[in-house]
Amino acid sequence: MGEIHNDPDLRDIAEGMAEQARAYLTTTTQVASGAAPGAVLPLLLLALSDALAAGARLGAVGDVVPGERFEPDAGRDTDVDPLRTALARLFDGFDDYAEITDPLVGAEVGAASLSGDLACVAECLAKGLQHYDGGRELEGLWWWQFSYVSLWGERAASALRVLQLALAHLRLDVEDDVATEAEYDALQS
Numbered sequence: 001m002g003e004i005h006n007d008p009d010l011r012d013i014a015e016g017m018a019e020q021a022r023a024y025l026t027t028t029t030q031v032a033s034g035a036a037p038g039a040v041l042p043l044l045l046l047a048l049s050d051a052l053a054a055g056a057r058l059g060a061v062g063d064v065v066p067g068e069r070f071e072p073d074a075g076r077d078t079d080v081d082p083l084r085t086a087l088a089r090l091f092d093g094f095d096d097y098a099e100i101t102d103p104l105v106g107a108e109v110g111a112a113s114l115s116g117d118l119a120c121v122a123e124c125l126a127k128g129l130q131h132y133d134g135g136r137e138l139e140g141l142w143w144w145q146f147s148y149v150s151l152w153g154e155r156a157a158s159a160l161r162v163l164q165l166a167l168a169h170l171r172l173d174v175e176d177d178v179a180t181e182a183e184y185d186a187l188q189s
Helices: 009-033 038-062 081-090 113-133 137-172 176-188
Strands: 096-099 107-114
Touching: 009 038, 009 081, 009 137, 038 113, 038 137, 081 113, 107 113, 107 137, 113 137
Parallel strands: none
Antiparallel strands: 096 107
């Protein structure tokens, strides 16, 4: 395992992060391709939640510092534009949303998009995987941690909220007579 073989905690975190990054990339790609039309929201909700859980471990440990003070070239960046475009088509009608830019410093509202957020997370996770799979495990771990704190953690959290709200609207926004009938049936059983 190269650079981190002597630190079992870092090795475990790196292996878990690599596994979650692969799972996230696979799921978002499959969903964007239209392979799961009836399960888009649940699949993305699970993939994003799992990635965020792995990212939270990165936020909970001290700063990961690679031996070199520069980032080695990991090769060509992953082109996430096709993923972003496919997701934007999939989310047509509710892709764009408003969010509080930084609730700790004020109530400024900014614009965001679900497809952009999901593609941003994919790009950051893929870049870490490039380092990790290239035998630079510590560099990959550093990249995942740095980009989690500076970018993808926030974008993933925002996207997770939007996905959860979309799922809630789909499941809870029903006509009053349908809700009344369901409540009656539940009370009678």
